[in-house]
Amino acid sequence: MTEQWQQDITKWISEKELLQATLSQPKRKDGTAAPKTVIRPIEMKNGLFYQFEYHFANKVTHDNIEEAKAAERAIGLLQENYRQALVKTPEADVQLLFNKKGKAAVLKKPPTGDSKKGVQQHNRQKQRVLAEGKAAPFLVELGIMTPEGLVHAKKQDKYRQINRFLEMVTDVLAYLPKDRELTIVDFGCGKSYLTFALYHLLAVEQQRKINIIGLDLKADVIAFCSGLAAKLGYDKLQFLVGDIADYEELQTADMVVTLHACDTATDAALAKAVNWGASVIMSVPCCQHELFKQVDNDVLSPLLSQGLLKERFSALATDAARGTLLEVLGYKVQMLEFVDPEHTPKNLLIRAVRTEQQGLSVKKWEQYEQFRQFLNISPSLEHMLAERWPNEISK
Known part of the structure; x- marks a missing residue:
């Protein structure tokens, strides 16, 4: 009853x-x-x-x-x-x-x-770039949405992550050229959730002319992504097997994305982006070991004597050095939290946009030198971009 x-x-x-x-x-x-x-x-x-x-x-x-x-x-x-x-x-x-x-x-x-x-x-x-209730074909194919546009319960975290990424991209679209086809490179694309999301946003929803290249070392992953791009009809999205440091197929790029490139692979991607004259750089570093072996300062010994604290500090110092070097070159840099920490572990995203500022910033270089000397470090990105530091501000 x-x-x-x-x-x-x-x-x-x-x-x-x-x-x-x-x-x-x-x-x-x-x-x-x-x-x-x-x-x-x-x-x-x-x-x-x-x-x-x-x-x-x-x-x-x-x-x-x-x-x-x-x-x-x-x-x-x-x-x-x-x-x-x-x-x-x-x-x-x-x-x-x-x-x-x-x-x-x-x-x-x-x-x-x-x-x-x-x-x-x-x-x-909540207003999202990819609204629930409106099925995005790539999200359906990747198992995040149903054909009716409902997000699967177990994929809510991934759905939020993709939307957060697209929000960050949307904030800096004004820095990208509007009068020609855009070239975008995603280093270490993996299964390419965000690569497909970027293509959907720019090519499908905004009808912009773009060419996106996804690069990863895993041949099986690249084969899967290539097949999905073909199935979706994303004819200006291609996936290649390759290493960041060895990729020499482009002379210029408008936007470079690098997510979870391990250790100095992030530096290699940032150096490529700078040398290509990229207007927008989106980078999520990971596994940052280089400065852990270098950082040394007696004043900081209470911090550096503890392995866990030293590891975290070294990672932050690595990204601080990267951000400052980009600022030396005229980029406006923001350090952002990539994913809502309530749902997945925190990640730091370096977002850099090229400004109209001419020449190099001597002030920023001086700040970088003081920082580098204080910690007794020698970051890879500085050496990878060595030819960009003129005599008047270099060591």
């Missing part, structure tokens, strides 16, 4: 009265149920859905459920997993308290806040 609270939930959802529901106090402590589940309506391109947001200790996952199935899911979760719920509607805030036999006590209070404002708030999705 259907209980009154079940009928109420079905009614609130079918009549679009449910603004938000928070399910809490799991019946079991074995971790099978999220400590808290939040349900809210979201408007998508193909209609109204209900987002079930599962809050675990160290992550948050989502399911977007069709309106017709949302009540059944909510009732099932309450029957199986939770001891209480707080449901907000325009008419009342309703609290459901379940006893050990599953019977519910229902408490109603006046609605909190402006109910109309609440509907707008909970129906509004």
Whole structure:
């Protein structure tokens, strides 16, 4: 027999009265149920859905459920997993308290806040470059979205990462030439989620003339990416097997992307970008070991005597040196967090754009020299770009 609270939930959802529901106090402590589940309506391109947001200790996952199935899911979760719920509607805030036999006590209070404002708030999705509800073919092929434009629950982190990257790109598009075809190189492209995203943004959505080259050492990965590009009809996106340091096929490039190029491979990619005159550089370094063996300063011995602290400090010093050398050459540099640390480990992204500034910055070079001498380091990027330092500012 259907209980009154079940009928109420079905009614609130079918009549679009449910603004938000928070399910809490799991019946079991074995971790099978999220400590808290939040349900809210979201408007998508193909209609109204209900987002079930599962809050675990160290992550948050989502399911977007069709309106017709949302009540059944909510009732099932309450029957199986939770001891209480707080449901907000325009008419009342309703609290459901379940006893050990599953019977519910229902408490109603006046609605909190402006109910109309609440509907707008909970129906509004965060505006993303790749909006949920509108299927992007490459995301469907890569298993991130369904053909209907819904993001798979297990791919939410990757979806956020791709959107964050495209947001960072969008911020600097004004620095790229607009009167000709753009050449973009992605060093160490891997499975190329972001390479495909970049092509989709610029070539498909913005209809810009571009040529993108993805480079990676793994032949099987390149074969997969090449096949997918052909399937999608991305005829100006090509993938090649090759090493960053040995790639000599281009004379110029407008944008260079390098993600997780290991140790001094990042420096090789940055040097290539500078020598090509790239207007935009997006680089996420990793595995930075070079300066760990070099950095030495008695004043910093409390820090450098601890291996873990020295490793982290050396990585930061490496990127500080890279950023400053790019600034010497007239680039405007920002150090950004690449991924929301709530969902995946923090990554640092070096974003550099070439400005109209003529000549080299003597002031920045002096800052770099003081920094280098203080730490007793000799960064690879400086040596890779040695011919760019004129006598008046070089060592």
